[in-house]
Amino acid sequence: MRLKITPTMRNEWQVRAITDVIPALANLPWETANEVDVDTATANEIRADCAWYIDPKAVDATAGERAAYRAMLRQIDGALGY
Secondary structure, three states: OEEEEOHHHHHHHHHOOOOHHHHHHHHHOOOOOOOEEOOOHHHEEEHHHHHHHHHOOOOOOOOOHHHHHHHHHHHHHHHHHH
C-alpha cells in the first residue's frame, strides 16, 4: 500500500529514530519521498505505533503531532478496510 508521508510525520520519525521501532522502514525512502510503498505487515506496525502515539496517557505530544499520527492511522485503516 502507498502511504503519504507529511512533513510532520517525517520530522517525528526522524526525531524518534523510527527505524529502531519499525526496522522495515530502514529500506524505504521515507526521509526524502512524499509517498512510500509498504507491505501489510509494515503498515500494521506503523498503525500500532500511531495508535500508541495518539494516546495522551502514553506520550506527551502537541495537538499537531497527534493530528499527524491520527491522519496516518486513518490512511492505513482506509487502505486495510478497517
